[in-house]
Amino acid sequence: MGIVSSITRRTFLIGSSAIAGGVAFGIFAARQEPENPLVATLEEGEATFNPWVLIDSEKVTLIAPHGDKGQGVLSTQAALIAEEMDLDWGDFDVSFGEPSGAYWNRGFAEEGVPFMSTDDSRMAETMRGIVGGITKLAQVQGTGGSTSMPDSYVKLREAGAMARETLKAAASAKTGVPVSDLKTEIGKVILPDGSELKYTDLAADAADITPIKDTPLRDPSEWKYLGKPMERLDIVAKSTGTMMYGADLSVDGMKFATVCVNPRQGGEMLGFDATAAEALPGVEKVFPITNGVAAVASNTWYAIQAVRAVEFDWGPAPYPAEQDAHWTALENSFGEENLDSEWRNDGDVTTVEGEKVEAEYRSPYVAHAPLEPMNAIVKVTDDGVEIWTGHQMPIFLTQQVAAVAGIEPEQVTFHNQFMGGSFGHRLEFEHIKQAVEVAMEMKGTPVKMTYSREEDFAHDFPRHISMGRCTGVHADGKVVGLDVAVSSPSVLASQGGRLGQGLPGPDSQIAAGAWNNPYGFDNYRMRAYRAPELAPVSSWRAVGANGAGFIFDTILDETIHAAGADPLEERIRLMDHEPSRIALETVGEMSSWGGELAPNQGRGVAYVESFGVPTAQVVQVTNDDGFIKIDKVWIALDVGRVLDPVNFENLVQGGVVFGLGHAMNSEITYSDGMALQTNYHAHEAMRLYQTPEIFVRGLENQPKMRGVGEPPVPVAAPSLGNAIFAATGQRIREMPFNKYVDFV
Amino acid sequence: MKLTVNGTEHEVEVDPNMPLLWVLRDEIGLTGTKYGCGIAQCGACTVHVDGQAVRSCQVAIGDLNGDVTTIEGIGNPETLHAVQESWVEHQVAQCGYCQSGQIMQAASMLEFNPDPSDDVIDAVMSGNLCRCGTYPRIRAAVKTAAAKIREA
Numbered sequence: 060m061g062i063v064s065s066i067t068r069r070t071f072l073i074g075s076s077a078i079a080g081g082v083a084f085g086i087f088a089a090r091q092e093p094e095n096p097l098v099a100t101l102e103e104g105e106a107t108f109n110p111w112v113l114i115d116s117e118k119v120t121l122i123a124p125h126g127d128k129g130q131g132v133l134s135t136q137a138a139l140i141a142e143e144m145d146l147d148w149g150d151f152d153v154s155f156g157e158p159s160g161a162y163w164n165r166g167f168a169e170e171g172v173p174f175m176s177t178d179d180s181r182m183a184e185t186m187r188g189i190v191g192g193i194t195k196l197a198q199v200q201g202t203g204g205s206t207s208m209p210d211s212y213v214k215l216r217e218a219g220a221m222a223r224e225t226l227k228a229a230a231s232a233k234t235g236v237p238v239s240d241l242k243t244e245i246g247k248v249i250l251p252d253g254s255e256l257k258y259t260d261l262a263a264d265a266a267d268i269t270p271i272k273d274t275p276l277r278d279p280s281e282w283k284y285l286g287k288p289m290e291r292l293d294i295v296a297k298s299t300g301t302m303m304y305g306a307d308l309s310v311d312g313m314k315f316a317t318v319c320v321n322p323r324q325g326g327e328m329l330g331f332d333a334t335a336a337e338a339l340p341g342v343e344k345v346f347p348i349t350n351g352v353a354a355v356a357s358n359t360w361y362a363i364q365a366v367r368a369v370e371f372d373w374g375p376a377p378y379p380a381e382q383d384a385h386w387t388a389l390e391n392s393f394g395e396e397n398l399d400s401e402w403r404n405d406g407d408v409t410t411v412e413g414e415k416v417e418a419e420y421r422s423p424y425v426a427h428a429p430l431e432p433m434n435a436i437v438k439v440t441d442d443g444v445e446i447w448t449g450h451q452m453p454i455f456l457t458q459q460v461a462a463v464a465g466i467e468p469e470q471v472t473f474h475n476q477f478m479g480g481s482f483g484h485r486l487e488f489e490h491i492k493q494a495v496e497v498a499m500e501m502k503g504t505p506v507k508m509t510y511s512r513e514e515d516f517a518h519d520f521p522r523h524i525s526m527g528r529c530t531g532v533h534a535d536g537k538v539v540g541l542d543v544a545v546s547s548p549s550v551l552a553s554q555g556g557r558l559g560q561g562l563p564g565p566d567s568q569i570a571a572g573a574w575n576n577p578y579g580f581d582n583y584r585m586r587a588y589r590a591p592e593l594a595p596v597s598s599w600r601a602v603g604a605n606g607a608g609f610i611f612d613t614i615l616d617e618t619i620h621a622a623g624a625d626p627l628e629e630r631i632r633l634m635d636h637e638p639s640r641i642a643l644e645t646v647g648e649m650s651s652w653g654g655e656l657a658p659n660q661g662r663g664v665a666y667v668e669s670f671g672v673p674t675a676q677v678v679q680v681t682n683d684d685g686f687i688k689i690d691k692v693w694i695a696l697d698v699g700r701v702l703d704p705v706n707f708e709n710l711v712q713g714g715v716v717f718g719l720g721h722a723m724n725s726e727i728t729y730s731d732g733m734a735l736q737t738n739y740h741a742h743e744a745m746r747l748y749q750t751p752e753i754f755v756r757g758l759e760n761q762p763k764m765r766g767v768g769e770p771p772v773p774v775a776a777p778s779l780g781n782a783i784f785a786a787t788g789q790r791i792r793e794m795p796f797n798k799y800v801d802f803v
Numbered sequence: 804m805k806l807t808v809n810g811t812e813h814e815v816e817v818d819p820n821m822p823l824l825w826v827l828r829d830e831i832g833l834t835g836t837k838y839g840c841g842i843a844q845c846g847a848c849t850v851h852v853d854g855q856a857v858r859s860c861q862v863a864i865g866d867l868n869g870d871v872t873t874i875e876g877i878g879n880p881e882t883l884h885a886v887q888e889s890w891v892e893h894q895v896a897q898c899g900y901c902q903s904g905q906i907m908q909a910a911s912m913l914e915f916n917p918d919p920s921d922d923v924i925d926a927v928m929s930g931n932l933c934r935c936g937t938y939p940r941i942r943a944a945v946k947t948a949a950a951k952i953r954e955a
Contacts, residue, residue, distance in 0.1 A: 129898025129935045290894065297899030298890040299883070300835020300874030304900060307834035315829055340818045358817065359838070360825035430839045430847055430900040430934045479837070479900030480934050512840045705894050709940060713897055716936025739844040739932060748925040750938040 093198065096159035097122070106266035108225050110161040111140055111218040114262040119144075119151040119246065124162035124200060125207040126155060126451050127293070128429070128478035128485060130768045131706040132207040134291045138284045138703065139211055143219030143277060146258075147245035148284060149292060155475040158453035160198030165214070166206025166766070167194045173402075173567065176671035177577045177636050179762065202451040203486060203598065205670040205766030208702060212764040216276050224271035229264040230256050279700070288705045293477065305448040305476040306434045310505040313436065314343065315359040317509055318493050319366035320351030322517040323376030323732035324595050328352070336368040345369065348496040353508070355501060363511045376732030378593045385593045385729065386421070389526040392546040392590035399549070399589035400565035402574035406582035408542040413534030416621045418614055420527035421793040422606030422776075423726035426519040426734075426742055427599055431479020433490035433515055437498035438505035443470030444495060445505075449478030451486045455558065459488045463495040482717075483598040487520050488557065513737045521727045521734070522599030523550045525569070527610030531618025532582070538618050538629060540582035543573050545607045548590045554597050565589075568598075572608025572667050572773050579635030585611075594729060600717060601669050604773035608667035609722075609794065612777035616663070617790065626781065627652050627664045627677075638697045638760040639666065639673035645695035645756055650677040659683070660690070663781025665774045671763060672770035673697045676715070678751075678782040687783055688803035689719065689751040694774070697758035698765040704757065711771045712753045718775025720745025722794050723802055749802060806867055808833065809876030819865025824848045826864050827873060835874035835903050839932070846931030849904035849911075850874075856911035874903040877910055885955065886910045889948035897935035905931045909945050917952045919945070 097107040105115040113120040123136035168191035174183035230248040231238045247255040296302035333345040341361030345354045354365035435448035457471040494508035525547035532540035549566040569587040619629045634640040659682040666675045674696040681688045736742040827833045839847035843858040850859045853869035878884030912927045
């Protein structure tokens with residue numbers, strides 16, 4: 060497949076081609092937008108109208124700056140442009156582009172404000188605007204927080220429309236036919252007499268025309284691609300072994316390397332003996348790097364064997380050595396002095412009359428463990444550093460690389476790659492910095508550094524642990540109050556700390572999934588407590604809502620059951636947000652909630668709002684002689700608009716599998732300062748035999764465009780726990796659930 | 804040491820303990836076969852040795868006793884294998900990193916049993932981990948591929 064196989068080459072080209080003249084216009088100067096990075100690389104006869112479209116006499120290249128870690132956004136970004144530009148699907152190149160402030164992420168503003176995602180008040184929108192401005196000024200280009208579509212939805216269609224109208228203007232200037240008489244289709248301008256001018260043949264003319272902006276966008280009813288099944292641009296490459304991930308790339312003269320760094324994350328290396336390692340076949344060099352050792356060899360396997368042969372003297376971990384002490388730290392953090400924020404205090408839950416349900420919950424550390432281990436190819440020369448890897452934060456990456464190499468970020472050339480998963484690990488920089496250290500030792504020679512799976516687990520920066528202490532109050536068969544307290548270390552402080560950035564104000568991710576669900580409780584208090592930093596942690600797909608959403612929805616479910624109400628009906632009664640109520644009603648209808656079940660079956664429902672997406676799910680389980688089998692899952696979620704229905708279904712099903720699998724089977728625990736789980740045998744999540752049938756419905760009732768990478772995940776644990784309770788009477792208050800029940 | 808991969812003979816000078824996986828990837832340059840775990844837990848490195856699906860991370864090159872077929876050997880973007888065709892039709896892949904192994908496992912299974920029951924599919928394919936959770940589509944694509952192979 061030519062399209063995909065050429066992406067990597069094109070990325071190289073854009074990153075490295077010399078300035079050879081050319082013209083670019085755009086909205087940038089007029090609105091003081093960041094500079095279009097494509098201008099600097101324009102060749103004679105090439106045209107760019109904005110940072111996302113580049114045309115020369117041979118092809119159209121679209122820039123998709125949001126990284127693709129499997130969620131398919133390379134394709135959907137291209138579809139947004141192609142829809143307005145009238146390109147033939149697939150008849151263009153796509154590149155991840157180069158790091159640039161022009162690609163600042165508008166979507167990050169949404170989660171950066173202390174307003175519920177469902178809050179469209181003027182105050183909330185104003186604050187989003189202010190935070191958006193900061194994001195722009197800070198040139199925060201990045202992929203995460205399910206922001207790719209919220210960020211791209213309007214601006215990429217505008218980019219396509221601008222390109223189309225400018226090409227029409229060029230055709231008009233060339234032929235004398237008025238623009239109003241011109242049409243466009245599949246990469247061509249069509250004249251009234253039926254003759255055609257390819258976009259590529261108009262590139263040189265278009266370069267001299269001021270880009271036409273402010274063209275109205277097409278109504279969705281006119282869409283040819285969006286909203287309809289499309290073939291993902293990467294699907295053939297990913298089905299034939301021809302997709303080149305960072306781990307697969309080869310650079311001329313490249314050598315192979317790996318590292319072994321203190322498995323007590325952040326601990327020092329006190330000493331090492333590499334005598335045996337250096338004597339192994341294929342090993343070229345073994346040398347110390349920060350907190351560990353690197354081996355360079357003629358084959359990755361030789362390098363891994365070499366670091367395994369090194370004798371290490373590791374220093375202690377900068378956090379409690381044993382897991383119990385981590386939980387104790389959380390238990391001890393429910394005090395005024397640790398109050399991070401009181402996110403909700405509606406009514407007065409302390410005085411409301413009724414029967415009380417009290418419970419404590421735990422959500423463990425979990426590894427991201429994407430199947431492609433962390434890796435990077437780095438070449439260090441006198442001119443700077445060139446790096447090939449897949450990463451979610453391109454500009455931060457160039458800054459981190461520059462800091463290690465002692466150069467300026469402008470001297471770093473970054474070629475972003477397709478990622479073999481991330482789930483948040485590829486927001487981190489430790490492996491990147493190590494790869495640069497290795498390449499500095501091998502100056503002039505490109506080195507591919509690949510983690511062993513064991514190194515990847517030891518340095519995963521898992522999801523943060525959290526603990527909930529909750530009280531539910533019910534009276535007259537109804538829920539009348541909830542008091543939810545969550546304590547956890549701050550994932551944003553841990554992540555930001557490694558970048559040298561503090562966290563001003565409270566960490567929304569301690570409370571996410573608990574404070575922001577748009578129920579209309581008369582009495583609701585939600586307090587977040589910040590525990591001290593423990594093991595270094597990082598954003599794990601859906602971040603805080605995994606723990607706090609589990610805590611919130613389970614205490615709600617326990618209170619509903621204690622009240623004797625129907626779990627779905629009571630949630631619907633309490634819900635104070637129309638799209639969310641529809642999501643709940645939809646899973647009820649999809650699952651025929653209330654229908655007959657066998658005596659050993661049970662169903663649970665859960666609702667968690669995550670990254671602006673109201674998400675409701677019903678899980679059905681069978682208790683098969685003491686073994687729990689998940690039969691079916693129904694999930695309905697509202698993203699505003701479903702842009703690629705096939706990919707949408709796949710991503711949501713994958714999110715369900717990811718959420719359920721880890722809730723059932725996975726945790727990271729520490730002993731002697733090290734993660735005990737060293738490979739997938741001890742951290743399996745879900746395999747195919749445990750996978751239920753999963754029915755997905757995308758809803759389009761909310762006014763905003765939302766992303767769907769993360770939202771399906773947090774509902775998994777509570778809906779499964781609620782179903783197990785319904786089937787067995789056993790209430791599970793701690794993940795992973797396999798500590799308490801056996802699964803088929 | 805000599806080995807035959809996708810019908811081509813290669814000669815490599817390596818430690819006989821080196822797993823076939825790393826011979827394929829770093830010596831021969833066939834990177835469609837992936838490294839995921841190194842301990843036969845994920846299946847990303849699955850190749851065929853004389854038609855049988857094996858985890859190439861567990862086969863020392865010195866012990867290799869048969870012809871090797873990798874994902875690059877069963878089909879290509881222009882001429883897809885029936886299993887690959889089904890994987891494209893169902894748009895199985897998300898990140899795609901595990902899919903070479905999934906496809907090689909499925910192709911081997913269908914070679915021996917072109918009409919596998921749901922239980923057989925679950926049992927055989929459960930050795931291949933997919934972190935993105937594409938399992939529902941893997942199930943569907945295996946069935947489509949089985950039908951194609953039976954009709955062929």
